[in-house]
Amino acid sequence: MVEKITVGHVHLSGCTGCLVSFADNYEGLFKILDDYADLVYALTLVDVRQIPEMDVALVEGSVCLQDKSSVEEIREAREKAKIVVALGGCAAYGNITRFCRGGQWNQPQMESYVPIGELIDVDLYIPGCAPTPQQIRNVCIMAYLLLKGTDEQKELAGAYLKPLMDLAQRGDEACGCDLMYDVINQGLCMGCGSCAAACPVRAVSMEYGKPNIDRDLCIKCGACYAQCPRSFFNFDVMNEFEGISELIKGVME
Amino acid sequence: MVLGNYKSVVAARSTDNEILKGAQDGGIVTQLFAYALEEGIIDGAIVAGPSDEPWKPEPVIATSKAELLAARGTRYTLSPNISLLKEATRSYGLDRIGIVGTPCQMQAVRKAQLYPIGMRDVPDKIALAVGIFCMENFPYQGLEAMVEDHCNVKLESVKKLDIGKGKFWAYTERGAVAQIPLKVTHKYEQPGCHVCLDYVSNLADVSTGSVGAPDGWSTVFVRTKNGENAWSKAIGAGCFETKPIEEVKPGLDLVKKLATDKITKNQKTLDERATFGVGKGLRNPYL
Ligand SMILES: Cc1cc2nc3c(=O)[nH]c(=O)nc-3n(C[C@H](O)[C@H](O)[C@H](O)COP(=O)(O)OP(=O)(O)OC[C@H]3O[C@@H](n4cnc5c(N)ncnc54)[C@H](O)[C@@H]3O)c2cc1C
Ligand code: SF4
Ligand code: SF4
Ligand code: SF4
Numbered sequence: 291m292v293e294k295i296t297v298g299h300v301h302l303s304g305c306t307g308c309l310v311s312f313a314d315n316y317e318g319l320f321k322i323l324d325d326y327a328d329l330v331y332a333l334t335l336v337d338v339r340q341i342p343e344m345d346v347a348l349v350e351g352s353v354c355l356q357d358k359s360s361v362e363e364i365r366e367a368r369e370k371a372k373i374v375v376a377l378g379g380c381a382a383y384g385n386i387t388r389f390c391r392g393g394q395w396n397q398p399q400m401e402s403y404v405p406i407g408e409l410i411d412v413d414l415y416i417p418g419c420a421p422t423p424q425q426i427r428n429v430c431i432m433a434y435l436l437l438k439g440t441d442e443q444k445e446l447a448g449a450y451l452k453p454l455m456d457l458a459q460r461g462d463e464a465c466g467c468d469l470m471y472d473v474i475n476q477g478l479c480m481g482c483g484s485c486a487a488a489c490p491v492r493a494v495s496m497e498y499g500k501p502n503i504d505r506d507l508c509i510k511c512g513a514c515y516a517q518c519p520r521s522f523f524n525f526d527v528m529n530e531f532e533g534i535s536e537l538i539k540g541v542m543e
Numbered sequence: 544m545v546l547g548n549y550k551s552v553v554a555a556r557s558t559d560n561e562i563l564k565g566a567q568d569g570g571i572v573t574q575l576f577a578y579a580l581e582e583g584i585i586d587g588a589i590v591a592g593p594s595d596e597p598w599k600p601e602p603v604i605a606t607s608k609a610e611l612l613a614a615r616g617t618r619y620t621l622s623p624n625i626s627l628l629k630e631a632t633r634s635y636g637l638d639r640i641g642i643v644g645t646p647c648q649m650q651a652v653r654k655a656q657l658y659p660i661g662m663r664d665v666p667d668k669i670a671l672a673v674g675i676f677c678m679e680n681f682p683y684q685g686l687e688a689m690v691e692d693h694c695n696v697k698l699e700s701v702k703k704l705d706i707g708k709g710k711f712w713a714y715t716e717r718g719a720v721a722q723i724p725l726k727v728t729h730k731y732e733q734p735g736c737h738v739c740l741d742y743v744s745n746l747a748d749v750s751t752g753s754v755g756a757p758d759g760w761s762t763v764f765v766r767t768k769n770g771e772n773a774w775s776k777a778i779g780a781g782c783f784e785t786k787p788i789e790e791v792k793p794g795l796d797l798v799k800k801l802a803t804d805k806i807t808k809n810q811k812t813l814d815e816r817a818t819f820g821v822g823k824g825l826r827n828p829y830l
Contacts (some may be wrong), residue, residue: 311663422663453658476826480680480735482644482651483602483623487630488661498599498683499621513661519651520735520828529544531653531746532767535666 295437296344297430298331299377300367302360303387303403304351307420308378309334312348314423318542322427326434326541346433347371348426349412352380352387352403361409368410373433376412376458377426379419379511381405383464386419386509407462415457417464417512419490429454431541446527446534453522457512464512466493466503468521474500478520488517545802546795547745549764550771554756554791555783565615567705568753569761571783572673573615575749576641577608578777585670588641589631590614591622597698598690599683602627604635617675619704620686621733625651632664639670645677646741653746671773674744676752676762676798678706678805685731693728694721707753737812738828742802749774755798757791762798 299309309332313319323329327346331338341347347367353360368374379385384405392401406412416425429451436447466489473479481499488494493507494514501514515521527534556569562577563570576588592603592614600622605611624644631637642652649672656666681689690698694713703714710722744750748770755762763785765774777783788795816825 416660418660420663422659422661424659424662424664424666428657428659450657472826473828477734478738478826478828480645480647480733480739481621481623482648483626484628484651484655486623486626487628487655490661496623496626499623500682511661516658516660517655517662519647519654520738523650523654523829525544525829527657528650528653528746529548531657534657539667 293438294326294328295346295434296330296342297327297346297348298329298341298344298367298371299333299335300331300341300347300349300363301333302349302351302364302381302406303354303357304378304380306334306350308348308350308381308426311378311420311423312426315427318423318427321542322430327430341366341370343370345371345437346373346375348375348377349381349406350377352384352405353409354400355402355404356400357397364406364409373413374406374410375414375416375429376406377416378421379417379509379513382407382412382415382417382457383462383510383512385511388510405462407458412458412462414451414454415512415516416454417457417516418488419509419511419513427542428538431538449524449526450534453524456522457516463510464515465510466501466505466508466514468512468515469494469501469503469518472515473518473520480520482519484517484519485514488513544745545799545806546743546764547741547750547766549766551765552788552795553763553785554760554788555763555785556760558781558784562612562615563759565612567615567617567703568751569756569759569763569783570615571749571751571761571763572643572675573611574782575671575673575773575777576605576611576643578780578782579641579671579773580606580608580611582776582780583639584773584776585637585639585641587631587635587637588643588671589624589627590643591618591624596683598686598701598704604631604637606635617704619706620681620683624648625655628652628655628665629662632668638668640668641671641673642669643673643675644744645680646674646744646746647677647735647739649674649744649746649750650741671769672746672748674747674750676743676750676754677739678742678801679732679736679739681728681731682733685733689723689728689731693723696721737809738816739809740806740813740829742805743798752798754801755788755791755793755795760786760791762788762795
């Protein structure tokens with residue numbers, strides 16, 4: 291067995307839904323932990339109090355600017371991790387925490403929450419609220435192949451991860467409106483309905499075959515935009531869907 | 544990649560007359576799903592079902608042959624079938640999903656499997672993705688204009704719509720046939736189709752269309768292991784009669800020609816987008 295990569299889960303202002311989603315890989319989670327990744331940090335699961343050096347930091351939640359320890363932790367995560375992943379809508383885009391106005395017991399002064407990309411450089415985004423177990427699994431496997439695989443595997447993993455890295459470069463604001471700006475207004479929408487399927491709060495409905503976004507419902511998780519085949523579509527990876535699906539299945543068996 | 548990866552290609556049609564009666568071409572889609580449903584290869588299929596408005600499809604999850612039959616035929620307008628993909632696993636509890644769609648919808652299915660960003664539990668549950676050939680699609684109001692204004696036929700009275708031999712055809716319940724040349728229909732095409740680089744559903748498990756095969760028959764590409772499995776079992780069960788594609792007219796050359804034409808034309812549109820403005824371009828979704 292080749293050596294494993296080290297992964298940590300850094301928990302900021304999030305609901306633990308992302309971590310639960312990771313755990314929802316069930317036996318797949320044990321497979322990942324047995325063979326591919328050592329979980330070196332995770333407040334809920336691992337008894338380690340200080341953020342250690344690690345290959346991949348999966349960051350859940352946004353940063354509360356009034357919470358010193360959160361700000362400290364995200365800085366530390368950036369310094370100690372080779373790859374920082376924004377795990378889920380809050381870390382990537384602020385998500386539901388964007389709507390916070392403070393006034394909650396027992397820290398009523400905590401009112402400003404920003405996605406981690408407003409404070410540090412982020413390498414990769416996994417949008418969604420919650421991000422799906424399968425997407426987290428795929429990123430873990432590809433991160434492993436990228437760091438420890440053969441040359442061929444490194445190339446595949448690089449191609450797979452690139453769009454998610456591009457998302458991190460694209461910016462830290464997202465909502466259903468991005469479909470409007472980057473897809474519909476650009477004359478690219480073809481009415482497949484992926485966006486409506488992706489939305490966790492059913493803010494996207496299909497009217498005469500095109501998406502209509504209820505902006506009052508949208509929580510800014512970024513899933514609709516990232517799921518849209520016209521936001522990114524890499525033929526290199528997608529044309530190999532059968533082989534890659536088998537590879538992932540094989541790796542998880 | 545003009546015709547995509549495939550294991551085999553044949554001309555085929557269903558052996559079930561009830562299916563053939565309302566099917567668009569050889570009834571491949573309806574027959575294959577009906578068989579797969581019966582055999583437990585799928586527990587339901589997302590198809591373009593009927594809605595309250597004539598010829599406006601509504602994506603539905605069919606879990607019976609009757610529902611599959613109700614969704615037969617081609618509606619030349621948007622049916623966002625992928626919008627039900629996650630719903631199929633949740634509200635309907637399907638573990639083995641069948642789905643039919645245009646090439647772009649097959650792309651959406653594969654993206655959902657490889658990048659399941661908002662598609663929890665979907666990737667492992669796609670059991671049979673059947674793609675249909677597609678040159679272009681039309682918004683509903685475009686279809687309405689083509690049929691009512693140009694063909695001079697009420698949508699309610701239409702029995703079948705078809706595109707073939709360079710024309711758009713409307714057949715009415717009372718036996719009238721109206722046709723208009725495709726150059727009239729072009730302006731009603733959905734703009735998003737003009738950047739589409741797939742004609743024959745390269746990413747489907749099985750893909751089918753009328754082009755290449757004689758009237759009433761279909762051209763069928765079997766592309767993946769899943770597709771091969773379902774197709775060979777269906778053939779074994781006598782669901783389809785087939786002919787070697789080399790022995791039918793007009794044959795694969797026409798499929799290849801149309802696919803090449805589509806890709807060349809749309810690649811040109813994509814290239815032109817890059818310099819659409821002055822020193823500014825439009826997005827290319829494939830970069
Ligand atoms: C917009 C469009 C353009 C097409 N262009 C071509 C072409 O250029 N060349 C060619 O050879 N074939 C084309 N086809 C495919 C062809 O019309 C038939 O759909 C195909 O041959 C299947 O026929 P069948 O008898 O096997 O299927 P059937 O048994 O009749 O079943 C057809 C299935 O397709 C589904 N369906 C119908 N309309 C839609 C829709 N709008 N979106 C998604 N699913 C739908 C139905 O629900 C049904 O399940 C096109 C189809 C569409 C929808
Ligand atoms: S519309 Fe839905 S999927 Fe899109 S960002 Fe808003 S909440 Fe997320
Ligand atoms: S996911 Fe499909 S329907 Fe939604 S914006 Fe993208 S292309 Fe249009
Ligand atoms: S032409 Fe392409 S984008 Fe348009 S409906 Fe057909 S497959 Fe989809």
